[in-house]
Amino acid sequence: xxxxxxxxxxxxxxxxxxxxxxxxxxxxxxxxxxxxxxxxxxxxxxxxxxxxxxxxxxxxxxxxxxxxxxxxxxxxxxxxxxxxxxxxxxxxxxxxxxxxxxxxxxxxxxxxxxxxxxxxxxxxxxxxxxxxxxxxxxxxxxxxxxxxxxxxxxxxxxxxxxxxxxxxxxxxxxxxxx
Numbered sequence: 418x419x420x421x422x423x424x425x426x427x428x429x430x431x432x433x434x435x436x437x438x439x440x441x442x443x444x445x446x447x448x449x450x451x452x453x454x455x456x457x458x459x460x461x462x463x464x465x466x467x468x469x470x471x472x473x474x475x476x477x478x479x480x481x482x483x484x485x486x487x488x489x490x491x492x493x494x495x496x497x498x499x500x501x502x503x504x505x506x507x508x509x510x511x512x513x514x515x516x517x518x519x520x521x522x523x524x525x526x527x528x529x530x531x532x533x534x535x536x537x538x539x540x541x542x543x544x545x546x547x548x549x550x551x552x553x554x555x556x557x558x559x560x561x562x563x564x565x566x567x568x569x570x571x572x573x574x575x576x577x578x579x580x581x582x583x584x585x586x587x588x589x590x591x592x593x594x595x
Contacts, residue, residue, distance in 0.1 A: 426467070426468070429458075429460055429464050429467075429468065430468045432458045432460065433454055433458050433460065433464075433465060433468060433469070433475065434475070434478075434479055434482075435458075436454050436457045436458040437449065437454055437472075437475055437479070438479065438516065438520050439457075440453065440454070440457070441519075441520050441523050441524070442516065442519060442520075442523075445523075446472065446476060446523070446524065449472065450472070451465050451466075451471070451472060454472075454475075476524055479520070479524065480524055480525065483517065483520070483521050483524075486514075486517065487521075490506055490507060490510050491506070491507075504562075504581075504582050504585055505578055505579065505582045508578035508579075508581045508582055509578045511566060511569070511570070511574065511578070512574045512577075512578050515570060515573075515574055518566070518570055519570055522566075522567060522570070561588070562585070565581065565584060565585065566581075569581055
């Protein structure tokens with residue numbers, strides 16, 4: 418294949434992904450068809466199928482790209498398998514990439530401990546060495562973090578990343594004072 422065709426294939430694939438992500442902002446995955454994507458991207462069905470097996474392959478490939486982008490934020494933490502607890506980095510990235518995160522939640526519903534690529538159990542034992550209930554704390558933290566991020570996205574990220582970080586910190590400060 419010549420270079421021009423490689424470039425055209427990449428451009429077509431990107432256009433398909435962009436159309437799909439845009440459609441996800443107002444529709445559910447199961448409401449979007451290959452025909453819809455082809456019409457909106459102004460491509461033939463054969464072009465779609467040259468890049469993706471079906472809609473769910475498209476979802477998988479987008480998820481893979483999103484995971485790589487997310488891990489890039491926490492590259493050091495991922496390499497060291499340690500959490501910096503620097504949520505400000507995440508909140509700044511969310512504010513700058515709202516459609517990305519709306520798409521993420523539409524496709525995945527939540528961040529969970531497997532998404533962070535490190536062992537939260539081990540990390541939490543550093544902070545709660547005598548606790549028999551670490552799994553409950555982790556579940557509670559994940560649910561709260563997801564709820565805060567979703568609410569923030571749904572309101573157009575009106576508050577600053579620093580304000581969202583302060584909400585998280587204030588909740589944990591109160592806990593440590595108990």
